[in-house]
Amino acid sequence: QKEVEQNSGPLSVPEGAIASLNCTYSDRGSQSFFWxxxxxxxxxxxxxxxxxxxxxxxxxxxxxxxKASQYVSLLxxxxxxxxxxxxxxxxxxxxxxxxxxxxxxxxIRP
Amino acid sequence: xxxxxxxxxxxxxQRGTSLTxxxxxxxxxxxxxxxxxxxxxxxxxxATANQGSEATYESGFVIDKFPISxxxxxxxxxxxxxxxxxxxxIYLCSAGPPAEQFFGPGTRLTVL
Numbered sequence: 001q002k003e004v005e006q007n008s009g010p011l012s013v014p015e016g017a018i019a020s021l022n023c024t025y026s027d028r029g030s031q032s033f034f035w036x037x038x039x040x041x042x043x044x045x046x047x048x049x050x051x052x053x054x055x056x057x058x059x060x061x062x063x064x065x066x067k068a069s070q071y072v073s074l075l076x077x078x079x080x081x082x083x084x085x086x087x088x089x090x091x092x093x094x095x096x097x098x099x100x101x102x103x104x105x106x107x108i109r110p
Numbered sequence: 111x112x113x114x115x116x117x118x119x120x121x122x123x124q125r126g127t128s129l130t131x132x133x134x135x136x137x138x139x140x141x142x143x144x145x146x147x148x149x150x151x152x153x154x155x156x157a158t159a160n161q162g163s164e165a166t167y168e169s170g171f172v173i174d175k176f177p178i179s180x181x182x183x184x185x186x187x188x189x190x191x192x193x194x195x196x197x198x199x200i201y202l203c204s205a206g207p208p209a210e211q212f213f214g215p216g217t218r219l220t221v222l
Contacts, residue, residue: 032208032209034210034211036213042215043202043213043214043215043216044153044202044213045213046210046211046212046213049209049210051209088152088153090211092211096141096158097143097155097158097166097168098143098155098204098211099155100145100152100153100154100155101152102151102152103152
């Protein structure tokens with residue numbers, strides 16, 4: 001079992017709709033959880049982090065964490081073409097290292 | 111947030127040579143991380159660098175191939191030794207306060 005799992009996509013969402021990205025992790029002792037956005041040829045950009053169960057909102061982005069189910073998600077409201085990118089889920093494990101999922105490619109179609 | 115710079119931004123190297131990549135953070139951080147990202151792939155953690163102690167390497171990565179230095183709380187280097195074409199990749203440095211983790215712009219390495 002991979003430590004951090006994501007659906008590779010591509011996920012295609014119409015402009016203005018909600019994009020939902022999902023991630024599961026295996027280490028129950030994981031401490032914090034991150035979502036990064038990566039455009040082609042660029043380094044990952046941190047867009048959200050969360051460490052408590054529940055929802056965390058920042059503008060059009062909402063991160064959701066369910067530690068009992070070992071599940072993290074990212075919702076993007078009012079999707080824009082500029083949101084088209086690869087979204088990487090990352091988890092800080094109980095050993096304090098940050099492990100990445102394989103990433104989900106998101107495409108926002110006009 | 112933390113601002114991270116890396117040098118060089120890219121390099122083309124010959125097989126059998128070594129390249130040292132530098133990473134500078136604009137604030138003091140406890141842990142720095144080195145990742146590799148091969149084309150079309152996600153990030154793979156190479157090692158964790160703590161100031162004042164040996165780096166901790168992940169499975170599949172060894173100190174002889176990827177020696178790391180961490181002389182102070184704002185700086186680290188990663189050396190890719192005895193390079194082969196399979197080492198062609200983007201190498202990324204990461205650091206930040208405990209709740210956040212930021213990335214440098216990366217070093218694009220091509221080995222001929």
